[in-house]
Amino acid sequence: MELLAFIVLIITIYLWIKNRRKEKLRIYLIEPYVKIDNPIPLCGAPDVVWINKQETLIVADYKNRFNVYDSDIIQLSVYRLLLEKTQRNKVARYGFIHLKNGKRVKVDLLSNDEVIKLYHRYQGITGGTVRTRYTNSAGYCQYCRYAGNCR
Template sequence: MLLFLILLAVVILYKFLCSRKKAKLTPYMLEYFLKITDPVPLCGKPDVVWMNRKGILIVGDYKSRCHNKVYDSDVIQLSVYRLLVEKTQQKPVASFGYIHFKGASRKVKLLSEREIIDLYHRYWKIIEGQVKPNQAGNNSYCQNCSHQSICSSW
């Protein structure tokens, strides 16, 4: 009878441990420098890359600003991180990422590889003077811009 109770306790404990839910996301990579040369040269250091239960990687970035507004530049940055992770880790990467603010998180849809490549080429055409940049919709964006010297709007 004692052996039966011990065996029953072991089976119950085993079933309990197997039934516990795993964490939804587990850290996969933290602030690791990544670099690629193909399809375009890019480098960066994602704040965090998580892996979900299905083995899919998800990029994340932490922002220290007080407001929870997501800017286009945030989405571009996270999208570049996604491309870097995709090309260096040989694992599936989600088409979305998370931007974490103080006290809140936002899930954002990321740009495609093609959109990142197009932005890369447009950036260099602007720098080389082949294309005029679009004027910012809000002049306050221009106050700390590093391209003021080549901008006709400034």
């Protein structure tokens, strides 16, 4: 009986410590459509926007897979810029990707300047004024409409 009580105590302490490590979040918005024209025209709808105890907004997206990709970080970074321009609350420099296996992965987001540079590069590529180039990962190229334009 003492061993059972000891095991229950250890499990309780473990769960309490594990629970304290995760940031406590509340839902702020669910799939809000957000649009801006300044500094660049953007629109999007994050799956969820969390708010923490400090009233800081945190963008998150749910993925039906087990990995986080660079494109996910770009997507969340765009959402961050959208929220910064449309909400009064501060927006965190990180976001969360919720994966199919239940994991919540914290990712550092791009700065607003990096998002704006990506936008202008994309406009240049689609407008034909910027030449595309190969990436280090062939997996990115297989679905790219502009792969034939690469050097």
